[in-house]
Amino acid sequence: MVNDKRKVVLVGTGMVGMSYAYSLLNQNACDELVLIDLNRKRAEGEAMDLNHGLAFSGSSMKIYAGEYKDCQDADIVVICAGVAQQPGETRLALLKRNAKVFRSIVEPVTVSGFDGIFLVATNPVDIMTRITYMLSGFNPRKVLGSGTALDTARLRYLLGEYFRVDPRNVHAYVMGEHGDSEFVPWSQAQVATKSILELCGENPEIDKNKLTEIEREVQGAAYKIIEAKDATYYGIGMALTRITRAILGDENSVLTVSAMLRGEYGQNDVFSGVPCIINKSGVKRVLKLSLSQEEAGRLGESCKVLRDCYEELAAEDAAN
Numbered sequence: 462m463v464n465d466k467r468k469v470v471l472v473g474t475g476m477v478g479m480s481y482a483y484s485l486l487n488q489n490a491c492d493e494l495v496l497i498d499l500n501r502k503r504a505e506g507e508a509m510d511l512n513h514g515l516a517f518s519g520s521s522m523k524i525y526a527g528e529y530k531d532c533q534d535a536d537i538v539v540i541c542a543g544v545a546q547q548p549g550e551t552r553l554a555l556l557k558r559n560a561k562v563f564r565s566i567v568e569p570v571t572v573s574g575f576d577g578i579f580l581v582a583t584n585p586v587d588i589m590t591r592i593t594y595m596l597s598g599f600n601p602r603k604v605l606g607s608g609t610a611l612d613t614a615r616l617r618y619l620l621g622e623y624f625r626v627d628p629r630n631v632h633a634y635v636m637g638e639h640g641d642s643e644f645v646p647w648s649q650a651q652v653a654t655k656s657i658l659e660l661c662g663e664n665p666e667i668d669k670n671k672l673t674e675i676e677r678e679v680q681g682a683a684y685k686i687i688e689a690k691d692a693t694y695y696g697i698g699m700a701l702t703r704i705t706r707a708i709l710g711d712e713n714s715v716l717t718v719s720a721m722l723r724g725e726y727g728q729n730d731v732f733s734g735v736p737c738i739i740n741k742s743g744v745k746r747v748l749k750l751s752l753s754q755e756e757a758g759r760l761g762e763s764c765k766v767l768r769d770c771y772e773e774l775a776a777e778d779a780a781n
């Protein structure tokens with residue numbers, strides 16, 4: 462840790478940022494929380510509101526609206542800031558606007574002397590994490606995105622419901638892009654230590670097609686929630702808190718974050734959702750699962766989507 466207090470700076474106090482902050486407070490996950498937003502008044506209001514809950518929490522967290530210079534001795538800077546897609550706006554145009562937002566954030570954070578971990582939630586999260594890495598010049602192990610952490614939690618919940626097992630005893634991951642090309646490597650999915658594919662083979666009551674259905678449900682979950690309530694925020698707020706705890710507690714926990722691949726799974730030059738060991742150094746290690754050939758192919762396709770998207774953005778930038 463940079464100092465003896467666990468200090469987090471949150472940039473972007475919208476729905477996602479504040480769901481994260483609320484969850485941090487309720488889980489007493491840090492000692493100092495600084496809120497920064499383009500809309501300073503909003504950050505101040507949110508700090509007041511959270512502080513008024515302190516008396517009911519088991520936490521004595523120091524919470525205030527701050528400045529980029531407050532990042533200097535922070536352990537983690539979490540970025541949830543972003544602009545929303547305008548009607549008719551292309552994905553690339555949105556990405557360009559969010560890249561501009563990130564320039565206005567990452568530069569002052571690094572200028573402050575910050576030497577901790579960047580954690581990114583803004584979408585498209587794998588691309589925004591790569592942009593943060595490029596802009597900061599940090600060691601890639603110190604820059605991570607929420608990746609498929611939330612998708613993995615959704616998968617474990619749905620498998621837990623189907624098998625009637627506590628999701629904490631379901632071990633399965635969503636890998637690849639946090640988006641349409643993400644997938645589940647079923648060869649690696651287990652209930653306790655029992656392979657889910659084996660369970661399907663042994664028990665005629667378990668329908669293998671249900672696994673495909675569950676995978677599709679995970680892929681479409683964000684669309685469904687957005688259709689119903691315009692945005693998703695509680696789940697991602699809790700996923701970010703889980704990653705924060707793993708970093709601040711030096712836990713060596715396995716979480717599917719967006720991490721830079723440097724030869725793992727035969728992939729390079731890409732940030733993608735993969736299971737990683739997370740501790741105070743950020744991504745301590747990318748876990749290399751024994752994927753089947755078909756699964757490795759799907760990861761390769763997903764990484765290609767992400768690489769192409771980033772290169773499209775870089776080419777646009779170079780042309781301007």
Ligand code: NAD
Nearest residue numbers: 473474475476477478498499542543582583584586607697
């Ligand atoms: P929101 O509009 O409620 O909040 C965005 C905040 O960013 C606003 O408060 C805004 O003032 C601030 N902001 C904009 N530009 C800024 C700048 N230059 N500097 C500082 N602050 C700035 O949006 P939201 O619902 O909180 O979503 C935030 C992001 O999180 C979106 O990109 C969304 O797609 C993403 N998200 C990610 C996941 C995931 O799994 N990774 C899940 C849900 C949402």
